[in-house]
Amino acid sequence: MDEQYQQAIRHWTLAQPVVSAYVAAVVRDFRDRDDLLQAISVAVLESYSTYDPARPFTAWVMGIARNQLGTYLRERKRHRLVFDAETIDLLAVAFERVESDQSRKLDYLQECLSKLEGRARQMCGLRYQNDLKPAAIASLLGMTPNTVAKSLQRIRDQLRQCIERHAALEGVKQ
Numbered sequence: 001m002d003e004q005y006q007q008a009i010r011h012w013t014l015a016q017p018v019v020s021a022y023v024a025a026v027v028r029d030f031r032d033r034d035d036l037l038q039a040i041s042v043a044v045l046e047s048y049s050t051y052d053p054a055r056p057f058t059a060w061v062m063g064i065a066r067n068q069l070g071t072y073l074r075e076r077k078r079h080r081l082v083f084d085a086e087t088i089d090l091l092a093v094a095f096e097r098v099e100s101d102q103s104r105k106l107d108y109l110q111e112c113l114s115k116l117e118g119r120a121r122q123m124c125g126l127r128y129q130n131d132l133k134p135a136a137i138a139s140l141l142g143m144t145p146n147t148v149a150k151s152l153q154r155i156r157d158q159l160r161q162c163i164e165r166h167a168a169l170e171g172v173k174q
Helices: 003-026 030-050 057-075 085-115 118-129 134-141 145-170
Strands: none
Touching (some): 003 030, 003 057, 003 085, 030 057, 057 085, 118 134, 118 145, 134 145
């Protein structure tokens, strides 16, 4: 696999949930949604060489999704449950914004996680990197499962507050 193709797949993997949610908001039939999402994926991979890295990838992909969706809707114009072009464009813009805000919140999460120390960092690693349940963590750390569960809840609350502080400082919607 060449580097450009790998990069296209990485970008698409990150943008796909937003595109999928956008398509699902417009297209009711799940089979049509799957077919449309597959067509968008193929179009993205085929036209990736035209992508300008100076632009946000999600915005570029949403343009492709709008085009594919427009074609889909023109073919099904006789159906009554079809949005007009303006509504579809507004939905695309809304989903682009959500992706941008969510992406920033993930950046905040990484920063907040890096501030964790000692046992809190160790417990998070065991729970979310190693996918261990509280009972398994408790046996490793010499704690009770209930204490581990309560500690993890406090750590999640601490991380959420940290993310909210960062978001408020940068004006990101909660």
